[in-house]
Amino acid sequence: MNSKHFTPAVTIREVAEDAGVSVMTVSNVLRGRGRVGEETRRRVLEAVARQGYRPNLTARALVERKAPTLALMLSCITNPFYPEFTLAANLSALKYERHLLVCNTDHEPDRGTSFLQQVAGSLSDGVLVANYGGLPIEELRALQQRGIPVVISVWELPDEPPGIPCVTFDSKGAAKLAVRHLVELGHRRIGAIIGSRKNGIHSARYAGYQEVMRETKIRRLASDERFTEDSFDDGYRAATDLLSSRPDLTAIFVSNDLPALGVLNAASDLGYSVPHDLSVVSITDIVPARQSRPGLTTVAIPTAELAEKGIGLLIDLMNGRATETTVIHTSAPKLVIRGSTAAPASISN
Amino acid sequence: MNSKHFTPAVTIREVAEDAGVSVMTVSNVLRGRGRVGEETRRRVLEAVARQGYRPNLTARALVERKAPTLALMLSCITNPFYPEFTLAANLSALKYERHLLVCNTDHEPDRGTSFLQQVAGSLSDGVLVANYGGLPIEELRALQQRGIPVVISVWELPDEPPGIPCVTFDSKGAAKLAVRHLVELGHRRIGAIIGSRKNGIHSARYAGYQEVMRETKIRRLASDERFTEDSFDDGYRAATDLLSSRPDLTAIFVSNDLPALGVLNAASDLGYSVPHDLSVVSITDIVPARQSRPGLTTVAIPTAELAEKGIGLLIDLMNGRATETTVIHTSAPKLVIRGSTAAPASISN
DNA sequence: GTGAAAGCGCTAACAA
DNA sequence: TTGTTAGCGCTTTCAC
Numbered sequence: 001m002n003s004k005h006f007t008p009a010v011t012i013r014e015v016a017e018d019a020g021v022s023v024m025t026v027s028n029v030l031r032g033r034g035r036v037g038e039e040t041r042r043r044v045l046e047a048v049a050r051q052g053y054r055p056n057l058t059a060r061a062l063v064e065r066k067a068p069t070l071a072l073m074l075s076c077i078t079n080p081f082y083p084e085f086t087l088a089a090n091l092s093a094l095k096y097e098r099h100l101l102v103c104n105t106d107h108e109p110d111r112g113t114s115f116l117q118q119v120a121g122s123l124s125d126g127v128l129v130a131n132y133g134g135l136p137i138e139e140l141r142a143l144q145q146r147g148i149p150v151v152i153s154v155w156e157l158p159d160e161p162p163g164i165p166c167v168t169f170d171s172k173g174a175a176k177l178a179v180r181h182l183v184e185l186g187h188r189r190i191g192a193i194i195g196s197r198k199n200g201i202h203s204a205r206y207a208g209y210q211e212v213m214r215e216t217k218i219r220r221l222a223s224d225e226r227f228t229e230d231s232f233d234d235g236y237r238a239a240t241d242l243l244s245s246r247p248d249l250t251a252i253f254v255s256n257d258l259p260a261l262g263v264l265n266a267a268s269d270l271g272y273s274v275p276h277d278l279s280v281v282s283i284t285d286i287v288p289a290r291q292s293r294p295g296l297t298t299v300a301i302p303t304a305e306l307a308e309k310g311i312g313l314l315i316d317l318m319n320g321r322a323t324e325t326t327v328i329h330t331s332a333p334k335l336v337i338r339g340s341t342a343a344p345a346s347i348s349n
Numbered sequence: 350m351n352s353k354h355f356t357p358a359v360t361i362r363e364v365a366e367d368a369g370v371s372v373m374t375v376s377n378v379l380r381g382r383g384r385v386g387e388e389t390r391r392r393v394l395e396a397v398a399r400q401g402y403r404p405n406l407t408a409r410a411l412v413e414r415k416a417p418t419l420a421l422m423l424s425c426i427t428n429p430f431y432p433e434f435t436l437a438a439n440l441s442a443l444k445y446e447r448h449l450l451v452c453n454t455d456h457e458p459d460r461g462t463s464f465l466q467q468v469a470g471s472l473s474d475g476v477l478v479a480n481y482g483g484l485p486i487e488e489l490r491a492l493q494q495r496g497i498p499v500v501i502s503v504w505e506l507p508d509e510p511p512g513i514p515c516v517t518f519d520s521k522g523a524a525k526l527a528v529r530h531l532v533e534l535g536h537r538r539i540g541a542i543i544g545s546r547k548n549g550i551h552s553a554r555y556a557g558y559q560e561v562m563r564e565t566k567i568r569r570l571a572s573d574e575r576f577t578e579d580s581f582d583d584g585y586r587a588a589t590d591l592l593s594s595r596p597d598l599t600a601i602f603v604s605n606d607l608p609a610l611g612v613l614n615a616a617s618d619l620g621y622s623v624p625h626d627l628s629v630v631s632i633t634d635i636v637p638a639r640q641s642r643p644g645l646t647t648v649a650i651p652t653a654e655l656a657e658k659g660i661g662l663l664i665d666l667m668n669g670r671a672t673e674t675t676v677i678h679t680s681a682p683k684l685v686i687r688g689s690t691a692a693p694a695s696i697s698n
Numbered sequence: 699g700t701g702a703a704a705g706c707g708c709t710a711a712c713a714a
Numbered sequence: 715t716t717g718t719t720a721g722c723g724c725t726t727t728c729a730c
Contacts, residue, residue, distance in 0.1 A: 059707035408723035
């Protein structure tokens with residue numbers, strides 16, 4: 001049995017005594033502040049090395065009246081969009097010498113609430129929220145009212161900011177790019193699977209789909225549309241249902257890659273050959289989109305940029321260089337053509 | 350422009366004044382410690398609500414001489430194994446009322462070093478490390494020497510502990526299960542793609558493969574084996590190379606799901622039909638394994654259990670209920686049969 | 699049942 | 715160039 005349950009950490013005071021200087025001098029040496037003699041500096045550094053001293057970031061944060069971390073709140077890290085987003089946010093925070101506390105609300109609103117109550121303004125100076133359906137916007141606004149910096153990233157509506165600083169992208173434009181691609185290939189029987197309710201988080205993507213259909217005078221039937229959850233399995237189910245009732249569709253626009261990958265599987269299980277019998281296009285360009293066979297044609301959104309600018313905006317907000325109405329735009333979405341789209345069989349044959 | 354750049358947070362002192370009691374009484378009410386009169390308690394709670402007071406976790410941690418978080422260190426969250434692991438660790442930490450600081454070393458050893466130096470024993474009471482190739486074991490041991498609780502999870506060698514408390518699983522047994530499955534289906538020309546160097550992190554998985562081949566007296570050729578990185582793309586490349594030089598293989602054992610998914614794509618691109626022309630089996634059972642077409646036959650390891658027990662061990666270590674030599678074992682790996690394996694064509698035809 | 703004093707480890711402000 | 719004082723927001727100890 002290990003006898004030493006508690007090894008007290010070396011403090012700045014012990015280093016100061018060892019080096020024969022005051023604690024302030026040690027602090028100054030370590031932070032490169034103030035003026036310190038060359039000889040003194042050397043002695044301090046030696047003592048630090050000898051004792052293996054590491055500054056206590058908790059104490060430092062307390063006295064500097066700031067929190068030691070930034071917080072990132074998202075729905076669930078197992079959705080493959082978030083690892084990409086989180087990695088970029090993590091590396092970006094590191095550039096500002098910040099560590100990241102991650103909260104998975106994991107479809108439990110209470111977890112998010114409790115996280116925000118405990119962490120925001122206490123363990124974390126600010127909160128970056130990766131937008132998801134069911135975002136507790138009123139809670140975020142209340143936090144902001146209390147003076148805590150809050151940023152929403154992956155905001156879908158560039159023209160309708162949430163009253164909270166946000167980083168946004170042209171989600172409607174992304175959808176239009178996707179649907180236009182289908183139309184240009186010659187598709188006229190185009191279904192849609194939307195990963196939210198009609199007025200939910202993908203409403204602008206849905207609007208983009210509607211707009212292109214209208215512009216190109218393609219008949220749009222309510223029976224060719226499905227609204228469902230934003231998951232692989234729900235995409236699978238929605239496609240199974242849609243294709244059973246509308247087997248003559250030649251293409252499906254899906255509002256997000258994750259359900260689109262489910263759609264690809266459903267099509268395959270129903271005996272469709274993609275893209276010959278059915279084209280599938282969606283939005284995001286997560287990693288699995290290029291690993292599926294066929295590869296998923298999709299409209300890439302600037303995931304890393306959304307994360308990086310989110311962290312940047314949070315920092316700006318903390319320094320008074322941004323306000324509650326700041327809206328940061330990101331690069332335009334880009335169509336990435338892979339194997340899941342082609343001209344409809346009646347044309348290509 | 351927003352004028353209030355800095356809204357000082359409500360402190361316990363202000364709540365105390367508002368309620369007309371001492372700060373200690375507020376603290377006691379909030380933490381349910383000590384004895385407090387019913388009437389006083391009510392007044393305190395009212396003041397807390399009125400002021401919107403939230404305890405500062407940084408200050409609390411400082412005075413309690415513990416850090417406010419636990420740390421999780423892993424190679425890269427974009428590897429689909431880690432989101433599953435991280436989510437389980439996160440939820441588990443929450444049960445101990447701890448938040449989680451995540452470090453992506455992202456193939457930069459310096460990032461891990463710097464994280465450990467800054468965070469361990471300061472922002473975080475302890476560090477849970479999700480094992481990966483190139484783990485800085487000496488650094489971890491040095492941390493441990495300084496009295497900082499460190500746990501390695503996903504340890505591959507139950508019989509060779511690392512000198513650091515660990516949570517382990519039967520990786521060799523998992524490999525044997527996988528390869529035996531191929532043998533039982535009738536395969537005799539079995540290749541192997543290992544996601545590490547021969548003596549690297551997957552060495553026990555490789556040993557399991559060797560052992561079954563020896564037991565079943567199947568000829569094992571060095572030219573049927575490839576050692577590569579543990580990634581999708583490297584799996585793809587290794588399989589392309591292997592199948593080009595050994596087109597008569599009927600099955601491939603891959604040491605991990607991520608490269609195995611690459612192998613599936615390579616086989617498809619080379620014109621193999623899986624499982625008719627080629628069977629593929631691997632280890633882990635990450636989510637994408639069941640989403641690929643065909644589904645990947647694999648040996649599931651207890652990912653969530655590895656994470657949960659890792660957090661539990663870290664907590665035990667902090668309370669002196671575990672030691673440097675503690676080894677925690679997890680449930681036995683289980684074969685999950687999906688569409689990527691079948692009897693070889695010469696038999697099934 | 700309640701409160702006053704002390705101090706966690708550190709840094710800002712100022713003094714020497 | 716270096717040291718001293720004060721105190722960040724909280725909890726522990728111990729007196730009342």
